[in-house]
Amino acid sequence: MKRTIMAALIIAGTAISATASGKLNVVSVYPDYGWLASQVGGDHVTVSVLAKGTQDPHFVDAKPSFLVALHKADLLLVNGLQLEVGFLPPLLQQCGNAKIQPGAPGYVDLSTFVKPIEVPVGGVDRSMGDIHPYGNPHYHLDPRNMAAIARGLAGVFAAADPSHAADFDKSGAAVSAQLLSLDAEVAHDLAPIKGAPVVAYHATLDYFFLHYGFNVVGFVEPKPGIKPSPVSLMELEKSIRDKGVKLLIVENYEDVKIADKVARDTGARVAVIPSYTGGAPDAQTYPALMRAIVHDLLEASRG
């Protein structure tokens, strides 16, 4: 026992001296913030991303292979608002890296840079489905939030690597400006269908809908994370007809067949969209993702 601990301490000592390296090692749970981190960090950071843009962000598996990246991370960028609650805690407990544990400076909760919407008033329980108890965590689809995070990341990077603070500050401001002009472009391009009543699958696009002026009439999910039932779909189809909904928007990792059936029954059109960077071949960067969503929505409403 004593010998084991001694051996552990000796190995520990040698391992510490081996971790010194030039660039900041940034791990982002989701690809959108990974893109942002490499834009803001430039050559001074190496970025790796855990989840894929093609997968449901709520159901990422805690694969042991993620431990390799987490083990050597200087900074971990998490979405927060409990989006990662199903897989990140056990990975953090296993990764053997004190720098990125919750409460440490390397654990960067990006939701602190934005103002969450749909924060439940008065508490929640699971009779409401798998609800997000601290507000809607899918804030990345409002480019103004991404702009705020770009500026926030510049500060985080500067604190972790003060020698390049000026570079981070400059690129943070530039990326932020780029995102705000992207926002204006998206608003302009969506103008023809602004105000349209729509039905979505999950509340993934609520920030997007609020900001760009769509009226969400309902969701295919009767409650967050709950599979639609024949009864809930009948009610949905009724409100689609009553409110003249022409557009049904489905994240491409959800059950598109259900949405297709609702569309067939009601005459609405389905837009199957990527909702995270990397979620489609034409959405490999965040601006490309936003343009792909705009394109898909316009295409579907054109018919």
Place this chain on the structure above:
Amino acid sequence: MKSVKFIACSAFIYALGARAQTPAAPTPEDLQKQIQALQQQMQQMMQGYQSQIKTLQEQIDALKAAQSPAAAPAPEEAAQGSVPPIPSAPPSPALQNPAISVLPDFTYSSGNDPYWKSQNAFQVREVELALSAAIDPYATANVYLSLENGHLNAEEAYAMFPGLPGGFSMKVGKFYADFGKQNAMHTHMWFQADQPLALRTMLGDEGLNDVGVSVNHLLPTPWMSDLTVEVTGGRNADVFGGARSDLAYNVAWRNFWDLTDNANLEAQLSLAGGKNATGHGTGLGNLSVTYRYKPLSSGTRASFLWRTEVIRENYRGMDGINRSTGAFSYVDWQFTRGWFAGLRADYAEHPSDPRMHDKGGALTLTFFPSEFQKFRLQYERIDYAGLGPRNALVFEYGFAIGPHGAHPF
């Protein structure tokens, strides 16, 4: 505003006064001139006052504008889009610290299988109480209490130190040994209603579970690989149980490969050893292989898992070494959202007499209405020691309340 009115009034009085001072019996020409002069005076005065009033009004406007902050959020957002209101309910204690979850497990069984016959037909097999919270910035506590047949046990109770110097992580307390994958799984995570025969027969009902220390470190391999070293008190009725000072050891070497975005392979070799009740040594080995297939972008959430473990036990007793082998292999196939069909094959030699062995299998159908509850139907057929097949039909129901969402992979 008051000062403006005052200036206007006094201007009028002054104008009247000027008129009153006019001398008596003036000529029409004089009068004409005087009137013209007065008109000019009046015009000049009025212009002056008007400009004064204008300046004052500008100042007032400026003050008003400063009072209503220009930085306030534009009402644009509320006016633009709309989304359905989110529901709310009385505050739930489940969201407070420490995180508390309760996971009861019920079974109904029938048939002539002796394992199930020794249990009540309807039973609350277990109520698991899971508690977790950060102890301080250095460690997290995980406590799993298990209420079984009226007895409350600490199934696991350990502190996890996730970030020790040098990239080590450490567990201190009571925990399941990292001996294969199945051994460490809690009842509610099993893919079938019972433990595979090999674990039950070779390691006992509680499995390898003891008090001690577990240290883990990633290996510098190009693929994911890590090593866990565990030292425990060596208390397990079936395999360990020497003198007080006879500790048990376990070393686990885990390897993981992402084959594609949708498939991965995990292989783990575990070797354990300690003294048994006879004072001699017991050696245990486990080779575990798991293949998982789960399409990332599957709306229907189809998935497939195949796991095989082979367990080897060398038990040295008073009259020599008994070498026994056990194995199980199962598949669990999610064919549509929430629905799983499974099949397990079992084989286990008796550690006390390896010439005797049990073999059989189980068929399962499991339905998860949500992540938080499950219904399972299982048919099991096992031949114990060549005495002929025994059957069991098992119905299992379990639910989880509380935030116990994150599962080890």
